Amino acid sequence: MAKAKSKKVTIKKKNQKKAKSSLKILKFLERAVRPLLNFGIGEDKMYFVENLSMLLAASIDIETVLRALRPEIKTRRMQTLVDRMIIQVGEGMPIWKALNESHIFPAYVIALLRLGEESGTLSQNLNSIALQEQNDKMFKSKIRSAMLYPVFVLGLTFIIGLGVAWFILPRLSTVFKSLKVDLPFITRVFMNIGEFFRLYGSIAVPSIIITFILIIYFVFFFPKTKIIGQAILFQVPGVSTLIKELELARMGYIMGSLLEASLPINEALSSLQTSASHYRFRKLYSALTLGITDGESFQQVFLDFKKSRKLIPTSIQQMIISSERSGNLPETFIKIGENFEARTENTTKNLAVVLEPILLVIVWLGVLFVALAVILPIYGLVGNFNRV
Numbered sequence: 001m002a003k004a005k006s007k008k009v010t011i012k013k014k015n016q017k018k019a020k021s022s023l024k025i026l027k028f029l030e031r032a033v034r035p036l037l038n039f040g041i042g043e044d045k046m047y048f049v050e051n052l053s054m055l056l057a058a059s060i061d062i063e064t065v066l067r068a069l070r071p072e073i074k075t076r077r078m079q080t081l082v083d084r085m086i087i088q089v090g091e092g093m094p095i096w097k098a099l100n101e102s103h104i105f106p107a108y109v110i111a112l113l114r115l116g117e118e119s120g121t122l123s124q125n126l127n128s129i130a131l132q133e134q135n136d137k138m139f140k141s142k143i144r145s146a147m148l149y150p151v152f153v154l155g156l157t158f159i160i161g162l163g164v165a166w167f168i169l170p171r172l173s174t175v176f177k178s179l180k181v182d183l184p185f186i187t188r189v190f191m192n193i194g195e196f197f198r199l200y201g202s203i204a205v206p207s208i209i210i211t212f213i214l215i216i217y218f219v220f221f222f223p224k225t226k227i228i229g230q231a232i233l234f235q236v237p238g239v240s241t242l243i244k245e246l247e248l249a250r251m252g253y254i255m256g257s258l259l260e261a262s263l264p265i266n267e268a269l270s271s272l273q274t275s276a277s278h279y280r281f282r283k284l285y286s287a288l289t290l291g292i293t294d295g296e297s298f299q300q301v302f303l304d305f306k307k308s309r310k311l312i313p314t315s316i317q318q319m320i321i322s323s324e325r326s327g328n329l330p331e332t333f334i335k336i337g338e339n340f341e342a343r344t345e346n347t348t349k350n351l352a353v354v355l356e357p358i359l360l361v362i363v364w365l366g367v368l369f370v371a372l373a374v375i376l377p378i379y380g381l382v383g384n385f386n387r388v
Contacts, residue, residue, distance in 0.1 A: 006293060013065035023323075038089045041075045041077050041078045041104065042137060042144050044073050044075050044078040045078070045104060045105075045133065046130070046133055046134070046137070047069075047073075048069060048073070048082070049126055049129050049133055050130045051065075051069055051072075052069065052126055052131060053123050053124075053126030053127045054123075054128075055068065055117075056123040059121040062089050062095050063086060063089050063090050066086045067086060068080060069082065070082050070083070075094050077287070081102045081104065084098070084101075084102070085098040088101070094114070094319075095113060095117065095122075096110055096114040096116075096117055099113060105129075106271075106274065106275035107270070107271040107274035107275050108254045108257070108258055108268075108274075108275045109133075110271075110272045111263055111268070112128060112129055112257065112258065112261055112263075113125060113126070115261050115262065115263055116261070116298055119262070124158075125261055128257045128260075128261070132253055132254065135249070135250070135253055135341070136250070137244045138341075139250060139344070142242070142246065142344055143242070144353045145348060146239070146242055146348045146352075147239075149355070149359075150359055153363070157362070157366060158212070161366065162208065162209075164370065165193055165194070165201075166197045166201045166205055167196050169194030169197060170194040170195065170197055170201075171194075172191070172194060174354075176367045184241075184372075186369065186372055187372075190370070206291045214337075215263070219232070228279050231279075234278075236355075236358075237354055237355075238347070238350065238351045238354035239351065239355075241347055242344065242347045242351060245340045245343050245344045245347055246310065246340075246344055247277070247311075247315065248312065248336060249336075249337050249339075249341045249343075249344060250275075251276075251281070251285075251333070251337070252333045252334060252335070252336035252337025252339070252340060253270055253333075253337035253341075254275060255269075255329070255333040256330050256331070256332075256334035256336075256337060257334075259330035259333065260330045260334075264327070265292055266289055266292045266293040269285055269288050269289040269292060272285050273285035273286050273288075273289055280311060281311060284305055284307075284308060284311050284312070287301055287304070288301050288305075297321070298317075299317075299321045299324075302317050316336060319332055320333075320335065322333060
């Protein structure tokens with residue numbers, strides 16, 4: 001009997017371990033796929049928030065509002081989420097909880113909605129959310145427009161490089177093999193590459209393209225590993241400045257909105273931390289959240305956090321410290337947001353000018369290597385003719 005019980009306990013533990021590992025895998029896949037599922041619903045999100053605010057201001061109950069908005073939603077993903085919200089709200093769930101379970105809004109939005117429902121200012125808070133969503137959309141469009149030129153140039157260089165390796169190098173390899181001349185090292189390297197693509201190009205090229213796409217996704221977009229891409233971009237001249245300014249603009253608007261809505265400062269910082277897009281700023285906001293919760297001041301946390309000056313300029317830190325003492329933090333944070341929003345305009349315009357020399361050097365080096373690989377053996381062959 002004891003052996004049978006121990007076997008049952010062992011089997012139960014094994015099943016529990018399997019269930020836990022399966023749950024971890026499912027959560028991992030959910031985090032990986034969620035950005036793809038939510039792709040393309042930005043316009044519907046804006047429409048949903050703006051009209052939800054307007055209809056609630058007319059004293060219409062939430063379930064009726066959701067049913068009225070549902071036919072105007074265009075994307076399938078957002079339609080499914082609104083259908084689920086209608087059911088949840090009909091069963092008595094607060095709208096902020098329903099939106100929290102949809103995973104389409106950041107933490108600070110959920111915090112504003114919760115405060116709005118608790119204080120009866122839901123419509124006003126939704127209006128603030130709509131403005132912040134517009135700001136977020138504007139910030140993202142600035143990053144896209146700033147990165148469009150370098151991404152286009154590097155992508156085109158990559159495609160041309162693959163084309164040269166697949167179609168031109170194999171032919172050059174055949175020509176150079178027929179020459180009775182000692183080939184330079186760089187030419188031999190290109191010949192081997194050309195021979196490889198001649199034999200395995202139909203397999204290698206699609207594999208390289210797929211691998212390249214996967215690397216880009218995991219380095220820059222996958223939630224668990226995108227800190228690698230963020231660290232790389234933070235070292236690029238011009239791009240690092242734009243990232244800092246955009247993060248500070250978002251910090252100003254989010255903290256200003258949350259504090260104006262009477263959210264406690266530690267909760268506002270916690271919401272800001274979960275909403276931050278760059279891992280370095282998340283670390284800073286985490287330190288601020290822990291420090292303020294433990295009764296420390298902004299000044300003390302800034303002094304304790306070694307890299308705070310690299311993320312938040314000393315002048316901005318001083319503004320926050322002074323406004324904390326005078327009790328007008330919400331107004332100061334909003335001013336910070338407005339200030340850095342204006343700065344991003346100039347930085348975005350100047351970014352192409354800063355990156356252009358770097359891109360030109362990268363393209364020039366690629367052309368130089370190909371030219372040397374082709375010209376050097378021809379130069380050697382001409383030298384042999386002159387000796388004869």
